[in-house]
Amino acid sequence: MKVGFIGLGAMGSAMASNLVAAGYQLTVWNRSDAAIEKLVSLGAKAVRTPDRAAQGDVLHSMLANDHAVREVLLDGGVLDAMDPGTVHVNHATISVALARQLQEEHARRGLAYVAAPVFGRPDVAAAGKLNMLVAGPSAAIEKTTPLLQAMAGKLWPMGEAPERANVVKLAGNFMIVTAIESMAEASTLARAYGVGAAEFIELMTSTLFASPVYQGYGKAMAEQRFTPPGFALPLGLKDVMLAQEAGFAEQVPLPLAGVLRDSLLEALADGAEGMDLSALARVSARRANLDQRSKD
Amino acid sequence: MKVGFIGLGAMGSAMASNLVAAGYQLTVWNRSDAAIEKLVSLGAKAVRTPDRAAQGDVLHSMLANDHAVREVLLDGGVLDAMDPGTVHVNHATISVALARQLQEEHARRGLAYVAAPVFGRPDVAAAGKLNMLVAGPSAAIEKTTPLLQAMAGKLWPMGEAPERANVVKLAGNFMIVTAIESMAEASTLARAYGVGAAEFIELMTSTLFASPVYQGYGKAMAEQRFTPPGFALPLGLKDVMLAQEAGFAEQVPLPLAGVLRDSLLEALADGAEGMDLSALARVSARRANLDQRSKD
Amino acid sequence: MKVGFIGLGAMGSAMASNLVAAGYQLTVWNRSDAAIEKLVSLGAKAVRTPDRAAQGDVLHSMLANDHAVREVLLDGGVLDAMDPGTVHVNHATISVALARQLQEEHARRGLAYVAAPVFGRPDVAAAGKLNMLVAGPSAAIEKTTPLLQAMAGKLWPMGEAPERANVVKLAGNFMIVTAIESMAEASTLARAYGVGAAEFIELMTSTLFASPVYQGYGKAMAEQRFTPPGFALPLGLKDVMLAQEAGFAEQVPLPLAGVLRDSLLEALADGAEGMDLSALARVSARRANLDQRSKD
Amino acid sequence: MKVGFIGLGAMGSAMASNLVAAGYQLTVWNRSDAAIEKLVSLGAKAVRTPDRAAQGDVLHSMLANDHAVREVLLDGGVLDAMDPGTVHVNHATISVALARQLQEEHARRGLAYVAAPVFGRPDVAAAGKLNMLVAGPSAAIEKTTPLLQAMAGKLWPMGEAPERANVVKLAGNFMIVTAIESMAEASTLARAYGVGAAEFIELMTSTLFASPVYQGYGKAMAEQRFTPPGFALPLGLKDVMLAQEAGFAEQVPLPLAGVLRDSLLEALADGAEGMDLSALARVSARRANLDQRSKD
Structure with missing residues (x-):
């Protein structure tokens, strides 16, 4: 063949x-x-x-x-x-x-x-x-x-129908980005109370969320090591937008995707073009102005 | 002692x-x-x-x-x-x-x-x-x-500081509810393209998201078995609101929590008071009017 | 008497x-x-x-x-x-x-x-x-x-029922804060394309939105004059949260309120405690990193 | 000429x-x-x-x-x-x-x-x-x-630059749709407490929001008269998506637009294709399950 x-x-x-x-x-x-x-x-x-x-x-x-x-x-x-x-x-x-x-x-x-x-x-x-x-x-x-x-x-x-495989891929990537944003927001909340991001993420990813996605991106987030990108942030935004387009075509609202889109866009506006998706943690931290506090 | x-x-x-x-x-x-x-x-x-x-x-x-x-x-x-x-x-x-x-x-x-x-x-x-x-x-x-x-x-x-343990617990539960909402939205998108919810969830929870939270709630969602509740939906809403309060007290925005709160409230308004958190899938499906289509 | x-x-x-x-x-x-x-x-x-x-x-x-x-x-x-x-x-x-x-x-x-x-x-x-x-x-x-x-x-x-007057007051204040956030986001979008905030707001508030709320807060936003506060930002957040509580008590989702809450919280985290609600424009501009660009 | x-x-x-x-x-x-x-x-x-x-x-x-x-x-x-x-x-x-x-x-x-x-x-x-x-x-x-x-x-x-006129037009339409969604959510909240939609909207549009946009769409909403459309709902969605695209191109997050997009999509999924933008009120009411209650 x-x-x-x-x-x-x-x-x-x-x-x-x-x-x-x-x-x-x-x-x-x-x-x-x-x-x-x-x-x-x-x-x-x-x-x-x-x-x-x-x-x-x-x-x-x-x-x-x-x-x-x-x-x-x-x-x-x-x-x-x-x-x-x-x-x-x-x-x-x-x-x-x-x-x-x-x-x-x-x-x-x-x-x-x-x-x-x-x-x-x-x-x-x-x-x-x-x-x-x-x-x-x-x-x-x-x-x-x-x-x-x-x-x-x-x-x-x-x-x-070939499109089915494509929509499942997009739905899966949408879940991946959601998982990362979820860790970003949750660890920012923990940090605001004095709990270290690494400490929090270690706990979560070795118990409730002991799966590849959380562990991989969680590690990058805990170490604040956003380059080189494993999954480049602009590509993650592209996939979230493709999920939204797929939702639009069949009239499926995706409220979480709206949040992801804006967080990713905010990351890009702040210079994360060459970074990994885990740089969403920077956006959460900036919103809470964490770095201007003396915490963590 | x-x-x-x-x-x-x-x-x-x-x-x-x-x-x-x-x-x-x-x-x-x-x-x-x-x-x-x-x-x-x-x-x-x-x-x-x-x-x-x-x-x-x-x-x-x-x-x-x-x-x-x-x-x-x-x-x-x-x-x-x-x-x-x-x-x-x-x-x-x-x-x-x-x-x-x-x-x-x-x-x-x-x-x-x-x-x-x-x-x-x-x-x-x-x-x-x-x-x-x-x-x-x-x-x-x-x-x-x-x-x-x-x-x-x-x-x-x-x-x-005792509050640290409490905020970590709330941050963790916030991540749990996000994971469930994420599966709900993603599987609704897949269903709108003719992919069965069970099929989609089986794929996700045996690969990228092979962790207890996704597998447990995913199973309930795939089987559309929302009672008796494992984690009762009103308690999930209570915990999301406690996470929001914790965020408010330390000025930490939590955009995902806003989405969760509204989806959970919509579930309650639709009669899910005695159901499991996985009943968030009903909300997503209703928004897309899936049951009025001939799909899935 | x-x-x-x-x-x-x-x-x-x-x-x-x-x-x-x-x-x-x-x-x-x-x-x-x-x-x-x-x-x-x-x-x-x-x-x-x-x-x-x-x-x-x-x-x-x-x-x-x-x-x-x-x-x-x-x-x-x-x-x-x-x-x-x-x-x-x-x-x-x-x-x-x-x-x-x-x-x-x-x-x-x-x-x-x-x-x-x-x-x-x-x-x-x-x-x-x-x-x-x-x-x-x-x-x-x-x-x-x-x-x-x-x-x-x-x-x-x-x-x-006395509560009716109270809920109408809260619903009205919710609409006020939404109007301000709406001007903040829209004028940020315009600014990113080189249109001045004052120019954009003058247009909107003398045509489609020629009403007291838009004109009052729009003027403050156009002039970037956020102190002294007319309607203090923390009080606006308080009222948005009261609207959310009223929604919770009767199972009414308010998706816009979730966005407002987070924008207001972000403003507070960035030091807007003594400012007017129109300081929501600062949040939008920071998200888009407008001040780091050479525009407007 | x-x-x-x-x-x-x-x-x-x-x-x-x-x-x-x-x-x-x-x-x-x-x-x-x-x-x-x-x-x-x-x-x-x-x-x-x-x-x-x-x-x-x-x-x-x-x-x-x-x-x-x-x-x-x-x-x-x-x-x-x-x-x-x-x-x-x-x-x-x-x-x-x-x-x-x-x-x-x-x-x-x-x-x-x-x-x-x-x-x-x-x-x-x-x-x-x-x-x-x-x-x-x-x-x-x-x-x-x-x-x-x-x-x-x-x-x-x-x-x-011609694009400036276009982006201002999109930003203005984004504000219009936000205003309508805002009335939809606020009047749903009021209705859940027994205040009639017409009563609430009359109050708002003759006081704080006495401007053409609120009065026009508010009237349609108060009378629940959604056809024929003045501003067709699918066109409103189109314009919100164009505003999002404009935001994407210049890295401007628009959190309100995400909410609008999903509400409009939900309206379409529920059969509002031939209706006016004011039919956003139907979405809010459905989310709160208002029609299944005995109120208003």
Whole structure:
């Protein structure tokens, strides 16, 4: 089976590596060259234009956002270059509006479209342990399951409509940002009473909230170590806004998302563009003017 | 050492039982008789008035809320009846305003005051595995540590000011309610796109949010089983409002708490008084008018 | 008719002056002496204790808040000192909880209780042009109407239950604070695009929002003149919280009030304790970090 | 001077009529024919394609939203058909993103671009009393001022950057929707205490809030008359979202806008698509479950 892979950022590179490691003959393309070398050294074949990566049986793509997906796959002519019957597996976190459009664009060209966004950071991707949401036509999913299994710790089937996988990804990221804002506000309250943030977070994340999300972001918050970003704050805002758009499209109010949006925006206005989502703690602390007090 | 215990609700009863089991000579009092029998059968001694439970070396109390604490301990004369030097360990979830007042009331009478609120439900209390926050004068804490260890899986020292333990308890409960509202909104969004609530929650609580709080309330939400309540919705609202009061007292804005308060109030207005906190899912679904659609 | 007046702050003093000017024989009391002199010079009689001001046919009171009302009227024994049949007209902005309690306390003592909170600042009070909400037993209202008319530009009957007048006062103040926050956020948005706050506010308050509230607070905001306060920011927060309490008591969610509460709290944390409500503009500007930009 | 006018909805039609009445030679185009007849009967000349309306010295356009502006002016080739030096005055309420794009598109073609959005309903437009915000190159504004004065009661200069007029329009509409939500919440609170909505709104809008916005929407709310819409609820949501986008682009948090968005979305989910913005009162009442009580 000939397989293509477009988009070799931190995530895409780790995922593609696992396909090569599983023995697949992989053709790869990336906008910049840096990431390609590593894949080539592992045995992948590099091509100069993305449409050439789309000439096989299956194309995987892991592009950064709606804009990149539109630019490369639609405007860049990749879909136009694919043979009918080819399967495209899109791993990107995109809007449900684009998900719906992509479904139509593939159908019109006789292409099979599978949405397979993932939960997990680059190190989880490298270990092949991603949680992967999978939605699309069952025949296409069946055909690509071995590929997906080479990259994921677990596959979560979400039915035939690709947008379902996308909305679940957005809903999950919305829950992640809420969890972080919740720790930010709660630890600010504790600090105002003289309880150290590290102390408070240690307690919470080793008892009630002993789960990866709380522990990961909680640690960064406790140590006030906001760079380099694990999950960059502007990307978190982007995902919250995509969740709001998905809510708008189906008339679902999301009151928590409104709070998150404003806190994230306030963080950006205060210079957190290059920081991790855990920098939401800075916003809470500033609102309470904690640093001007002698506490904590 | 003579030990008293006031307040034998589901939590207090389980905690007191562990003191008896650890070999302490326990004198107990409760407003209603029902709960007393069990303790007496285990070996505790029952008294008719709460002040008589306060005649020993240490008094534990686990009363329902600010009102009950004021009524029994302050207005009811229990503190007035205690000998100077006696230690009072208060396990209740109370406001920081009352925590501050109690500290003064004890100090004025020469009594030692320890705040020791707990995280955990009655079954955890029965197993002696509570997470217990402990704040107060170090001598008093040292003296009572064996008692506390008989009831708790782990003690979390919070310094000398009792209010610190109380604010941490409130901050923790605020995080719990936020987590539930977050699942409610996110699963409503997923449902609007045809993804079942159970399916969505199973995914989230076995991956990113694999922690007790999400799993417990998530299960109730997935099964739409809101009675009998594990954590009664009106009590959740009470705790969110206590967190807001604590925020007000120290000028700490808590934007998420504002959202929680309104969602909980809306739940109550819709008849959820006897339901579990997970009934927040009903509010989200009603806002999106999910039940009038043909989805999920 | 013998009339008493308790509470001679800026508002009470102006109102009492109008009663004297209308020819009533007025007995006055105030906690501090300063305000009394002016009334005495106009012809009122000063007494040393508040209960003595309550010996006539009608007692008016204009105390600062719940605490002052409880302290002077309930704990201070004023109600206990009043003869059955006496009418008490309470002009203070108080909680509906206290309104309900006062109704009971008066009924138990055979006293007639009228709630008559007002809209208007001291200068409006001095001009006798207050808008006065009036609720209570019709006989008592009939008896006191000439007195009320001496102080008010217009009386707004609100039925027999005193709490109705109080909740309308709170709902009105909630609308006032919302209007101010709305101008604060909107003018911050305009400023971020290079439109001056004064320019924007001039436009809005001379067209769509050409009403006293917008014009008054808008002017202060445009001139960034936040002291001395017309409506002190901490009092605005108090009233928003009373509106929230009133909402809680009858299960009415007030999402806007949650936003107001947090913005006001943030203002206080940033040192606005002695400022006017229009200082909400500082909070909006700080969130957007406007002063660190070169705009406006 | 030859003048064109594109977009003859209720607003555009009234505005164009005033240009004809002022003696201008007007060439008009509209997507549907209905509105054209009236203008022709007044003396305007109708053309079959929009580019032909753009052949004069000045082109006015009053299209419904971003989509219509893009479709007609950009994709439809109108700008491409205009001669260098022609002035285009855009009266539509559009996003600041599109405002910025339009500025570039005009500059690239050597066209002068003036943004001139308006406040006022069709009846105000018909009376020539609109408040018109005007931003653009001073020469173009000078040239078109007589035209603008024929349509507006007052011109409000906003500088050279067209986007400034657009953001002020959005900020103003954001204030309008906030005012309506504020009345909705406040009157729901009053109703829960037995005060009629009409009674409450009459009080507020004849005293503190005696301005057009409150009086207009307040009347609809008091009478629970939500159709036909004066300001259609979905358009209000659109404008709130445009204000949020404008806030996002310049990192300005707008906490009130988050509340508005969710209330409007909840209204839509409950079937208010064809209703007026004042139907926000239905949402507040439903949240408090007012209709299931026996009150009001």
